[in-house]
Amino acid sequence: MRLVFAGTPAVAVPALDAIAASGHELLAVVTRxxxxxxxxxxxxxxxxxxxADAHGVEVLTPARPREPExxxxxxxxxxxxxxxVAYGAxxxxxxxxIPRHGWINLHFSLLPAWRGAAPVQHAVLHGDEVSGASVGVLVEG
Structure with missing residues (x-):
């Protein structure tokens, strides 16, 4: 499969490593x-x-992902x-x-708990006894 990875912080890098090591074609990354x-x-x-720079992968850095370019x-x-993974926009x-299979998001909480920024930190601060990750398709809104 032809993939473009979207992510920004260090916590996204292990997922990017896994994609790069897979049999899929990594075309570019989108980051802030x-x-x-x-x-x-x-x-x-x-x-x-x-x-991406270190691995020779194209980097796309739109200020806003609605930019025509x-x-x-x-x-x-x-x-x-x-x-x-944690793209931030x-x-x-x-x-x-644009992608026929969509944008697939890995979020570091059991949605809908702790949506948005710092889901792991919020789970720890609130003493959650159960936590996990969610995978879903990005949709409008």
Whole structure:
């Protein structure tokens, strides 16, 4: 299968490693744009972007995933599926329609508990006795 991976933080890298080691074709990664970090506030590549750079994989960094240039490139790549782990941006319907098998999200909670940012931290803070991960298809909204 032809895949484009979407993710940003370090917690997404193990899933990206697994995809790269699979028999699937990794065409590119989508990640958040470089952001200021550290004392000097210099621009820093996301961990997913840095992984892709190190492995010679194309990096797409749209400020917003509705940008025409990003959508055009995604259409050109023609992925079958876009696996997502902690990408960090809402994906518009026009982008959701491009891969024939959709955007498949791995979320670090048993949905609907702890939707959004920091699901693992919220589970720990609230003393959840049971936790897990959920897999689902991204849809509008």
């Amino acid at each position: 744009p470089d952001a200021p970090a550290g004392r000097g506030r210099g621009l820093v590549r996301s961990p997913v972007g840095a992984w 990003f959508l055009d490139r995604l259409r050109e790549l023609a992925p079958d599926c876009v696996p997502v 809402l994906v518009p319907p026009v982008a959701l329609e």
